[in-house]
Amino acid sequence: MSSSIVQFKAGRVEYDEETKQATPKRGQGLVKVTKNPDDPSLFSFIWEPRGKNKNAEKDELLLFPGDASWTHVTECTTGRVFALTFKTSGQKLLFWMQSPVESGKPAGELTKDDNKVAEQLAKILDEDSLIEDADAPQDNPETPSNSNDANAATQQQLSQSLGDVLQQVQSGNNEQTQQQRDVPIMSINDVFPTSAFVLHINSLSEKELEPLYAHIPEGLPKSREELIRVVQSSQFAQGVDSFGSVLNNNGIGSLVASQLGYQYKDEGIEGFLRGSKDQADKESKDKENQMDQD
Numbered sequence: 295m296s297s298s299i300v301q302f303k304a305g306r307v308e309y310d311e312e313t314k315q316a317t318p319k320r321g322q323g324l325v326k327v328t329k330n331p332d333d334p335s336l337f338s339f340i341w342e343p344r345g346k347n348k349n350a351e352k353d354e355l356l357l358f359p360g361d362a363s364w365t366h367v368t369e370c371t372t373g374r375v376f377a378l379t380f381k382t383s384g385q386k387l388l389f390w391m392q393s394p395v396e397s398g399k400p401a402g403e404l405t406k407d408d409n410k411v412a413e414q415l416a417k418i419l420d421e422d423s424l425i426e427d428a429d430a431p432q433d434n435p436e437t438p439s440n441s442n443d444a445n446a447a448t449q450q451q452l453s454q455s456l457g458d459v460l461q462q463v464q465s466g467n468n469e470q471t472q473q474q475r476d477v478p479i480m481s482i483n484d485v486f487p488t489s490a491f492v493l494h495i496n497s498l499s500e501k502e503l504e505p506l507y508a509h510i511p512e513g514l515p516k517s518r519e520e521l522i523r524v525v526q527s528s529q530f531a532q533g534v535d536s537f538g539s540v541l542n543n544n545g546i547g548s549l550v551a552s553q554l555g556y557q558y559k560d561e562g563i564e565g566f567l568r569g570s571k572d573q574a575d576k577e578s579k580d581k582e583n584q585m586d587q588d
Contacts, residue, residue: 299337300327300414302407306341306353307375307388316370318390321347325389327357327418336540337418339378341389355387356549357419364415371402376412380553381508479563482538483531491525541566 306319322345330336337357343350355378367375367388374391393407404412479485495503495518507516514520524530541547547565551558556573559565 298326298328299418300411301325302411303344303392304341304376304389305392307390309386309388316367316375316388318373318375321345321350322392323347323350323389327415330540354549356546356553359419362419364412364419366404366408366412371400373401374404374408376408385553479567480542482534482563482567485567488526488531492522495521495525538563 302325303322304325305321305323308317308319309315310317321343324342324344326338326340326342328338328340330338337359339355339357339362341353343352361381363377363379363381365377365379367377376389376391378387378389379385391405391408391411393405395401396403396405399405495506498518500518503518503521506521541550542562547561547569548558550566551569554570556569559568559572
């Protein structure tokens with residue numbers, strides 16, 4: 295079992311979208327963030343009950359650097375509340391910090407421990423920080439280093455958003471996908487080679503490309519050509535292989551499904567492809583029905 299990189303006491307918060315009211319759930323909790331032993335780019339965010347609250351259900355979420363953020367909810371002044379927000383799915387979870395309030399401080403003012411946790415999570419969730427930690431120093435750092443880091447960030451972030459891309463690609467390649475499912479799928483590239491990604495990007499309108507542009511960091515051009523350059527890069531290929539390996543070896547299909555917003559079908563790459571294809575088909579049908587109504 296992986297040891298915790300970050301660990302802190304926190305309870306869950308219910309948020310009502312209609313009334314915009316946040317209500318802390320009763321009971322004590324503990325948050326642990328651990329690194330996946332098989333893929334250093336993948337993290338688990340685990341909330342588990344503690345104390346007299348041990349009968350509560352445990353939650354576990356996948357964290358992809360660049361796709362999630364941990365931010366202080368400043369509107370809450372009666373306690374210290376943080377939001378874990380996922381860019382890809384739009385999912386937002388709220389937690390109230392349960393470490394003791396510093397003596398004489400207002401209930402809503404962050405403690406030193408709160409700030410330390412926020413700094414640790416920010417570093418974990420920041421793609422550029424991870425890339426800087428992982429990369430060795432370059433011989434000539436002065437000219438292209440910032441650009442190279444940004445390009446690597448783009449490639450890693452897009453590879454971690456494969457759910458979005460594959461759902462789109464599959465909606466236009468149903469026949470090919472079905473034919474190739476008759477044999478065991480050991481790699482995502484077995485079904486979707488680089489050429490399939492390029493063909494799909496070229497087939498999209500500018501409006502349809504916008505969701506993919508959202509994954510490109512600031513400072514890089516948000517264009518069709520940039521997306522094609524990214525999917526043809528070695529970093530993107532490594533990201534695809536890494537994602538496929540995690541799907542095949544770690545039994546996390548249901549977690550991936552819940553975070554990418556499709557119905558869980560099974561473990562492994564095949565389960566992921568079936569689930570994302572069905573979701574793509576559903577979204578396509580819903581769009582057609584909406585157009586008919588209009």
